[in-house]
Amino acid sequence: MTGGCLLDRSTPAANPAKEHRHDAAKWIGACMKTASSIKLALGALLAVAAPSLALAQTDCLACHGDMTLQDASGHSVGVEAHTFAASLHGSLQCTACHTTIKEYPHPDKVTPVECQNCHADQASGLADSVHAKASEHPCISCHGNAHAIFPKDDPRSAVYPLNIPRTCGSCHSDAALAKKYGLANVYSFYMDSIHGFALSREGLLVAANCQSCHGSHHILRHTNPLSSTYKANIPKTCGSCHAGIAAGYAFGVHGKAVASGNLKAPVCTDCHTAHAILQPTEAAFRMQSTPICGSCHQDKLSTYRDTFHSQLGGLGGYVQTARCWDCHGAHGILPASDPRSPVNQANLVKTCGRCHPGANLSFVQYQPHANARDRKLNPALYFVRLFMNLLLIGTLTFFVIHTILWLIRSRYNQIKTRSAEGGKNG
Amino acid sequence: MADLEQAAAESWEHEEKEMRHFLRFTRAQRLLHATLFTTFLGLAATGLPMRFSESVWARALASGVGGFGAILAFHKLCAVVLTLAFLIHVRDIFTRAFIHREKGIFWGANSMVANWKDVKDLFGHFRWFLGLGPRPQFDRYSYWEKFDYWAVFWGMVVIGFSGYAMWFAPFFAHFLPGWALNAVLVIHSEEGLLAILFIFSIHFVNTHLRPDSFPMDLVIFTGIESEEEFKNRRPKEYQRLMAEGKLEARLAEAPGIWQLNFSRVVGFTAVAIGLLLLVLTLSAYF
Numbered sequence: 001m002t003g004g005c006l007l008d009r010s011t012p013a014a015n016p017a018k019e020h021r022h023d024a025a026k027w028i029g030a031c032m033k034t035a036s037s038i039k040l041a042l043g044a045l046l047a048v049a050a051p052s053l054a055l056a057q058t059d060c061l062a063c064h065g066d067m068t069l070q071d072a073s074g075h076s077v078g079v080e081a082h083t084f085a086a087s088l089h090g091s092l093q094c095t096a097c098h099t100t101i102k103e104y105p106h107p108d109k110v111t112p113v114e115c116q117n118c119h120a121d122q123a124s125g126l127a128d129s130v131h132a133k134a135s136e137h138p139c140i141s142c143h144g145n146a147h148a149i150f151p152k153d154d155p156r157s158a159v160y161p162l163n164i165p166r167t168c169g170s171c172h173s174d175a176a177l178a179k180k181y182g183l184a185n186v187y188s189f190y191m192d193s194i195h196g197f198a199l200s201r202e203g204l205l206v207a208a209n210c211q212s213c214h215g216s217h218h219i220l221r222h223t224n225p226l227s228s229t230y231k232a233n234i235p236k237t238c239g240s241c242h243a244g245i246a247a248g249y250a251f252g253v254h255g256k257a258v259a260s261g262n263l264k265a266p267v268c269t270d271c272h273t274a275h276a277i278l279q280p281t282e283a284a285f286r287m288q289s290t291p292i293c294g295s296c297h298q299d300k301l302s303t304y305r306d307t308f309h310s311q312l313g314g315l316g317g318y319v320q321t322a323r324c325w326d327c328h329g330a331h332g333i334l335p336a337s338d339p340r341s342p343v344n345q346a347n348l349v350k351t352c353g354r355c356h357p358g359a360n361l362s363f364v365q366y367q368p369h370a371n372a373r374d375r376k377l378n379p380a381l382y383f384v385r386l387f388m389n390l391l392l393i394g395t396l397t398f399f400v401i402h403t404i405l406w407l408i409r410s411r412y413n414q415i416k417t418r419s420a421e422g423g424k425n426g
Numbered sequence: 427m428a429d430l431e432q433a434a435a436e437s438w439e440h441e442e443k444e445m446r447h448f449l450r451f452t453r454a455q456r457l458l459h460a461t462l463f464t465t466f467l468g469l470a471a472t473g474l475p476m477r478f479s480e481s482v483w484a485r486a487l488a489s490g491v492g493g494f495g496a497i498l499a500f501h502k503l504c505a506v507v508l509t510l511a512f513l514i515h516v517r518d519i520f521t522r523a524f525i526h527r528e529k530g531i532f533w534g535a536n537s538m539v540a541n542w543k544d545v546k547d548l549f550g551h552f553r554w555f556l557g558l559g560p561r562p563q564f565d566r567y568s569y570w571e572k573f574d575y576w577a578v579f580w581g582m583v584v585i586g587f588s589g590y591a592m593w594f595a596p597f598f599a600h601f602l603p604g605w606a607l608n609a610v611l612v613i614h615s616e617e618g619l620l621a622i623l624f625i626f627s628i629h630f631v632n633t634h635l636r637p638d639s640f641p642m643d644l645v646i647f648t649g650i651e652s653e654e655e656f657k658n659r660r661p662k663e664y665q666r667l668m669a670e671g672k673l674e675a676r677l678a679e680a681p682g683i684w685q686l687n688f689s690r691v692v693g694f695t696a697v698a699i700g701l702l703l704l705v706l707t708l709s710a711y712f
Contacts, residue, residue: 312476314480358597360599360600365603365605365607366604370605378605380609384613388612388613388616388617391616391620395620395624396628403636407631410638413637
């Protein structure tokens with residue numbers, strides 16, 4: 001939120017989602033910005049008030065109230081008078097925005113409306129953003145019909161939280177556009193995500209919509225270190241809603257690594273994805289999660305694959321079997337040497353016991369990452385596997401030879417007998 | 427045409443009447459084998475997807491039957507049934523040997539215990555394979571049949587024990603060291619794999635698919651074989667019974683056509699499932 005003027009007037013009270021997204025200092029800053037913007041807007045209002053006395057709304061609507069009115073190039077120039085009157089800008093005179101029109105009749109060609117005359121903060125944010133080069137009028141692409149702009153806590157607004165995905169999606173679900181600008185076609189991912197469900201099915205205003213993570217006017221590429229979606233900034237961005245999780249994450253090895261500048265360590269989106277975020281207890285997420293951890297912890301994944309946990313879990317439909325985070329924790333992951341870690345020797349009975357009632361000290365000596373191919377690390381297991389393999393290979397080799405020889409000999413005998421019987425049945 | 431068919435039918439009936447039939451397996455033995463192969467197929471069909479859970483077919487099969495939960499439940503059900511069958515068999519052996527004092531359980535021609543003749547038969551068989559000697563004269567149970575029996579016996583103990591150790595891991599952890607809980611999975615899966623590969627390739631070919639029995643030896647289903655089969659396959663037993671005058675006591679009715687057809691349906695189904703599972707298993711390696 002970059003301190004809008006009239007648009008943001010009622011935001012903190014009306015939109016509780018925003019409240020806990022800001023700490024006190026930020027909130028005060030935003031209020032001050034808002035206050036200054038209101039002053040600015042009032043200034044603009046007063047500045048245009050004097051000449052506009054000559055040309056009142058009713059004068060313009062005498063012609064433009066006709067919805068069928070078109071300009072020379074065929075664009076509609078009609079204004080829905082009632083809607084406009086109810087809209088955020090309804091109290092302004094037409095010439096407050098259409099500043100180049102001074103008198104009637106006005107020239108055929110008029111210059112486009114400059115929203116930044118009042119909305120300077122938003123305009124400067126937009127100027128640096130990924131949408132700076134938008135060929136359409138950048139404001140109405142998102143805010144919709146210029147004569148029907150409502151506060152963003154009004155369900156009629158194109159930027160009302162529940163309308164934002166559709167507004168952004170009007171471009172970002174367009175495959176052709178996505179291809180042209182090299183964008184991921186994220187709209188459908190989002191709509192099927194837990195955020196999208198909460199928003200579209202439950203109408204949950206606090207559910208993350210596009211601008212909750214990307215911002216609104218000052219949207220930057222995720223490769224830009226100033227962007228809220230830059231890797232190092234993601235924990236803070238997600239943490240603006242998921243504060244408890246973010247605190248746990250910051251405490252764990254991954255959070256510490258990212259905070260110290262190691263961007264190889266995972267942030268929220270590495271495990272949860274950015275748009276197709278699933279409910280973590282859901283089967284689909286439990287099925288997809290292990291390979292994500294394994295993409296970095298390859299040796300651990302391969303030893304996990306050898307265990308019953310993985311063999312059970314891999315088949316789906318039975319997703320309770322231990323995945324990485326069931327034992328290691330999900331956000332505040334600590335090394336096993338840390339006494340607070342669930343996989344610390346002292347905590348294993350409790351950790352294993354969550355799934356295996358009756359787990360005792362001997363039971364937890366089980367190694368969930370044992371490697372039967374490693375003679376030094378797991379000698380007993382290594383020799384058990386060696387013995388079983390030799391037994392398997394030895395038995396099969398002997399009997400395969402035995403059976404093949406037998407087959408050849410039997411067939412030979414059969415043919416010999418048949419030819420001796422004068423080719424009968426031969 | 428009709429005359430020809432009638433003539434063929436008459437000659438078949440004639441031959442069948444002429445041919446004497448003998449009992450090889452009792453009803454209890456056949457029932458034991460039936461329980462063994464049905465539960466074994468069930469265990470293999472549910473165990474393989476767990477062993478190769480990363481493969482496409484394993485996941486397709488698992489999702490087809492309701493996921494892993496269903497697979498494991500079925501695996502355990504088959505395991506319990508097979509365990510009961512095994513325990514009943516062991517109890518039967520003990521009762522016959524120690525309560526009824528039946529002779530020849532642990533030694534002799536009718537025993538499953540290997541003896542010196544089996545060693546000689548093994549080498550003799552190889553010599554015959556290579557054309558270096560006559561075909562050995564087998565008695566009631568040949569060395570490869572005894573091997574099959576003991577392989578299953580050993581497998582039952584090893585796979586059964588390791589399976590129950592996983593099923594009731596916290597309980598077994600009272601007696602077993604921690605590494606043993608890792609080892610039981612290795613043992614269970616390797617021994618299971620050996621059993622599957624052995625039964626679906628070696629046992630199938632040795633017993634059913636080799637030219638002498640092709641396409642299927644029905645004696646394990648009907649319990650009855652013809653005199654010719656008896657004489658050819660186990661000449662030693664035939665002569666022994668003849669010499670002892672006990673041959674007549676083994677005479678039996680020829681199996682009915684419905685019995686043969688039923689046996690064929692069951693047998694071919696089992697072999698088909700087994701071969702499919704064998705192909706799937708091998709596809710995980712090659």
